[in-house]
Amino acid sequence: MSTPVVIVGVTGSIAAYKAADLVSKLVKRGLEVHVALTHGAQQFVAPLTFQTLSRNPVMTSVFDDTRGWKPGHIDLADRADLLLVAPATANIIAELAHGLAGNPIGEIALATPAPVLIAPAMNGRMWLHAATQENVKLLRARGVEFIGPEEGLLACGYEGLGRLWNVEEIVERAARIIAQKK
Numbered sequence: 001m002s003t004p005v006v007i008v009g010v011t012g013s014i015a016a017y018k019a020a021d022l023v024s025k026l027v028k029r030g031l032e033v034h035v036a037l038t039h040g041a042q043q044f045v046a047p048l049t050f051q052t053l054s055r056n057p058v059m060t061s062v063f064d065d066t067r068g069w070k071p072g073h074i075d076l077a078d079r080a081d082l083l084l085v086a087p088a089t090a091n092i093i094a095e096l097a098h099g100l101a102g103n104p105i106g107e108i109a110l111a112t113p114a115p116v117l118i119a120p121a122m123n124g125r126m127w128l129h130a131a132t133q134e135n136v137k138l139l140r141a142r143g144v145e146f147i148g149p150e151e152g153l154l155a156c157g158y159e160g161l162g163r164l165w166n167v168e169e170i171v172e173r174a175a176r177i178i179a180q181k182k
Helices: 016-028 047-054 072-079 090-097 104-111 124-128 130-141 167-181
Strands: 005-010 032-037 082-088 116-120 150-153 159-163
Touching: 005 016, 005 047, 005 072, 005 104, 016 032, 016 047, 016 082, 016 167, 032 047, 032 072, 032 104, 072 104, 082 090, 082 104, 082 167, 090 104, 090 116, 090 130, 116 130, 116 167, 124 130, 124 159
Parallel strands: 005 032, 005 082, 082 116
Antiparallel strands: 150 159
16 A cells, blocks of 8 residues: 655745644655645745655756656646645635636646645735635535634734644644545
8 A cells, every 4th residue: 555645845934944844744644745845835845844854856946856857736636635735825815716827836736636725824915805606616516625723923024814723633624534544
């Protein structure tokens, strides 16, 4: 039996630092983890952090992987048992809802038949904005699952809905989705 493959998409939210813990915990669960970073995510956490924790190369561009003939984002999309986007900004939620592929996460999302789990993290007003809520509704209608966000003190200084869900609980939900797939 092959090891389940989780693609973790990390976006440009201050909560990106928590994605390092998430990747570490997924690896400790015995999962094969590959990380795809948006440009914004790289402003918060360096690719080397995720490469070390995942023990795999990190995708920051569709042009990163030149090891074989198959494009790297297609290879990952084919091998994925789960695409987990955490943290997910309002921007990536909009891109995924509208089928945009301007970064590795969007490219993988369009090409994978794997389930998708999104863990939002953003300013509470951005989360509650009608455009974001319409995008969430559209993605849910397509079978995409969401975990969070939760309430609390946000990095922007506001108190309210928008924090990344608890990392342990994200790991548990990811494990359940993978188990249901088998």
